[in-house]
Amino acid sequence: MYDRIYNFSAGPSMLPVPVLEKARDEMLNCEGSGMSVNEMSHRSKVFDKIAKDAEALVREVLNVPENYKVLFMQGGATLQFACVPLNLMKTGRADYVLTGNFSKKAYEEGQKFGDARVAGSTKSENFTRIPRQNELELDPNADYVHICFNNTIYGTHWDYIPETGNVPLVADMSSCIFSEEVDISKFGLIYAGVQKNLAPSGMALVIVREDLIRDDVPKYCPSLCSYALTAKNDSMYNTPNCWSIYITKLVLEHIKATGGVKAMHEKAVRKAEKLYSYLETSKLFKNEVSAESRSLMNVVFRCPDDEMNAKFAAASGKAGMSNLKGHRLVGGMRASIYNAMPEEGVDYLIDFMKKFEQENA
Amino acid sequence: MYDRIYNFSAGPSMLPVPVLEKARDEMLNCEGSGMSVNEMSHRSKVFDKIAKDAEALVREVLNVPENYKVLFMQGGATLQFACVPLNLMKTGRADYVLTGNFSKKAYEEGQKFGDARVAGSTKSENFTRIPRQNELELDPNADYVHICFNNTIYGTHWDYIPETGNVPLVADMSSCIFSEEVDISKFGLIYAGVQKNLAPSGMALVIVREDLIRDDVPKYCPSLCSYALTAKNDSMYNTPNCWSIYITKLVLEHIKATGGVKAMHEKAVRKAEKLYSYLETSKLFKNEVSAESRSLMNVVFRCPDDEMNAKFAAASGKAGMSNLKGHRLVGGMRASIYNAMPEEGVDYLIDFMKKFEQENA
Secondary structure, eight states: OOOOOOOOSSSSSSHHHHHHHHHHTTTTSSSTTSSSSGGTTTSOOOOOHHHHHHHHHHHHHTTTTTTTEEEEESHEEEEEEEEHHHOOOOOSSSEEEEEEHHHHHHHHHHTTEEEEEEEEEOOTTEEETTTOOOOOOOOOTOOOOOEEEETTTTEOOOOOOOTTTTEEEEEEEETTTTTTOOOOGOEEEEEETTEEEEEEOOOEEEEEEEOOSSOOOOTTOOOEEEEEHHTTTTTOSSSOOOHHEEEEEEHHHHHHTTTTTHHHHOOOOOOOHHHHHHHHHSSSOOOSSGGGOOOOEEEEEBOOHHHHHHHHHHHHHHHEOOOOOOTTTTOOEEEEEOTOOHHHHHHHHHHHHHHHHTOOO | OOOOEEEOOSSSSSOOOOHHHHHHSSSSTTTSSSSOOOSSSSTSHHHHHHHHHHHHHHHHHHHHOOOOOEEEEESSHHHHHHHHHHHOOOEEEEEEESSSSSHHHHHHHTTTTSSSEEEEEGGGGTSOOOOOGOOOOOOOTOOEEEEESSSSTEEEEEEEEEETTTTOEEEEOOTTTTTOOEEEEEGEEEETTTTTTSSSSSSEEEEEEEEGGOSSSTTTSOOGGGGHHHHHTOOOOSSHHHHHHHHHHHHHHHEEEEEEEEHHHHHHHHHHHHHHHHHOOOOOOOOOSSSGGBBSSEEEEBBBSHHHHHHHHHHHHHEEEEEOOOTTTTSEEEEEOOSSSSSHHHHHHHHHHHHHHHHHO
């Protein structure tokens, strides 16, 4: 009926086929309402239930403690780079750990609003590993410590949750949310652009401890950036991204029905281990990430030279795989293998890489 | 195959059925890419063409002059309430004309960033009309004059474009964009939340004269609120709301194929005139808006008492029409009859109102 390809895009990314099929089937009449979810008042009973279900599913699937609010906000992770300092900076000091491009962007945005400082960085090692706890120079009086839990471009992931004492830990989990069990209580705030592992682009999921939500944000904080206002209005201070909330609900129903986050993680481990195992033995492809810092979601690799990288990217495209070309900042290749990437997709990729290696030995 | 109802929602609102059908048919494989548009990298060739086509169609269908940028931004009109002062306030003074709830919200948001003042208001008359030019007290040194061109809650529309001299005119056109021909050159900036007449929620369309875009925004301006950054990155500083951009393209193709904005306006006039003509003769339903200020998109009316209003709202729901209940701020009823509402929908409503009036004489 339709030809699907293996889409290794870092984001927006693959969605589960049963979710797309349900969205398709409901496109002109959602849940018997006589209209598409795209035409529905966000204040209607039908949509209100969709949004409440989506929130309840986030809570259930991620095991969110009672004293945390779950918010759906527009603007993706990038607007959160501003929302975090706008809402959480009180003394005006915050620590940022740099582990790649997006943590750097968050840090630069933080500098607009106060004294954001670098509390750790592996830039000198091309971000090929996550810094160890003893390498972090944390300010005990900072308003928060910001980390990026999974780094899509560099293919790394925090293998531990840093200890920050009484200072709230803030984590950008855009590219790993719902792929692993997380002890939410270790974090003050978690945010995630939804377009990688959860839903269509144009929204961020925010999970924030209630005591960090405050009314006395700076006067110049746009209303739409206020956690207090968003929480008070159940994420509907204005018309939200209804489509993204709807697909969030469908994806979480699908995750729940297929074993929850635990099963997602087991599948992610299986997929990533296959790929890393092959990379360890390959004579053509190399992955430079330290073993303990390897991402389960984004596996980066490269050939000895750019010409071969380009040849691989082109050949893989012709073989029915898309978006294997690495980010323009680092070159090489990147296979983003989020929840919705089937294991067959990874098997297919590895078979293709082996064949390519033989042909280009 | 599916039962559709007449959806009079003020927003999100009806979309053209052919657009929904195309979106449905492409849900698992968009333009032969082997993936849904919801799974597509925003940097991919296929999506890049979709976004460029959407922008080109905005320019063509609305006849946008060369010296204006067309931007797609997240956050709807509400984030624009902040973006406008963040980007356009230089002296820190701006004029706001109050004609309803959303112009008031824009004004209140503007006050966060400078000296926003009221340059005109019809609040004392329950916002039942648009102020005349000679009622406006405009500051010749203001950075801009802000108006809301169509007021969804109060059912009014500016019947003229106010003369503001050298001061740029900024208009929120969320609920009338693409329903009428507009001389863009009379405005410095036009913005519109897309969820009424254009596309699914979670995005604003911004049309801004190039000389008003500046790099020296205040330090505390979130990156995602900067027109300069958005323009420099072709609306892709971060992952945009791809779904909304895609539907924007489909809706504009549909508008173009069915006669353009001129035909949309003619149809809107026919629909609204029928409804207003009946309201003028009705002994049960009243519309209190001054004739010259009547909106073609949102027709408000009410019965003599709240009990009858509630009875009508409930009965209309049972008769296959939704969202005729007025906004909670004003009560009564409201029929939002945007481009995608077929003429038969308005005929059906009028017939129902006549019957209801007979039965409740």
